[in-house]
Amino acid sequence: MVTAVSDRVEDPAVIGARVHALRDASGLSLRDLAARSGVSAPMLSQVERGETSPTLAVAARIAAGLELRLSQLLRLDEDGAVTVVRASQRQRGGNKRRGHSFEVLTSSQPGQRAELSRHTLAPGGATGAPDDPPMHEPGSRETALVETGAVVLVCDGQRHELGEGDCVTFDADLPHHFENPGEREAAFLAVVAAGLRRS
Numbered sequence: 001m002v003t004a005v006s007d008r009v010e011d012p013a014v015i016g017a018r019v020h021a022l023r024d025a026s027g028l029s030l031r032d033l034a035a036r037s038g039v040s041a042p043m044l045s046q047v048e049r050g051e052t053s054p055t056l057a058v059a060a061r062i063a064a065g066l067e068l069r070l071s072q073l074l075r076l077d078e079d080g081a082v083t084v085v086r087a088s089q090r091q092r093g094g095n096k097r098r099g100h101s102f103e104v105l106t107s108s109q110p111g112q113r114a115e116l117s118r119h120t121l122a123p124g125g126a127t128g129a130p131d132d133p134p135m136h137e138p139g140s141r142e143t144a145l146v147e148t149g150a151v152v153l154v155c156d157g158q159r160h161e162l163g164e165g166d167c168v169t170f171d172a173d174l175p176h177h178f179e180n181p182g183e184r185e186a187a188f189l190a191v192v193a194a195g196l197r198r199s
Contacts, residue, residue: 013050015059018073020048022066037065067139072113083107099125099180114193121151121180121187128177142172142192149186152179162188 023033023044030048034041039054039061046052047062054062056070063073085107094101099122106116119127128135136142144153145167153160153168155176162168170176172192180186 012047012053015054015074016048016050018075019044019062019066022068022073023048026066028066033062033065037061039065094120095128098128099123100127102127114191117190117192118147119178119188119190120185121149121178122185123180123183125186126177126179136172136192137194138173140172140192140194141169142176142190143167143169144178144188144190147187147189149180149184150182151186151188152181153177154179 023030028036030041030044033039033044037044039047039058043052043054043058044062047054047058059073060070063070066073083106085105091104091108092102100119102117102119104115104117106114121127144162146162146164148164150161150163153162153170153176155170156174160168178188
């Protein structure tokens, strides 16, 4: 939310806590974020403690330093605190020839910071060709939980065997795919969170 008169972001405590949480989740120090954003470390500290409300220009620089859009930092592109996706509204897809089907369980509206999907692999099936380019935006992280069967994650050329109940987290902007080497169907849940990895 923005006040038209002052050109400052409303509620310094809320924006400060959000900047701190995002910086912490990114593994950045105040100095790191200062270098990336061009906003001084003392000013960032004041913003995080809720002692000052940043102007839109400063908030935009902080957002850029966190590799976010200003609307993401301020949560302007979200529509309410709760989004429900009914089973009948799920986006479905896949590649039958490759033995892969999926459904996206979360909303595709702007402002969502994570996507949850459920994938089913037939015996010998795979989620994509080994040489597919990364499908997720830079900095994305993916966590997958194997529900049934066994799968192999091939990420950046490395193979990782996973069984029922195993969970894996990896950099989703690297080339990757899942394979089902078994003789029965396999299923896994995957959560992709945007913009969390830092090199």
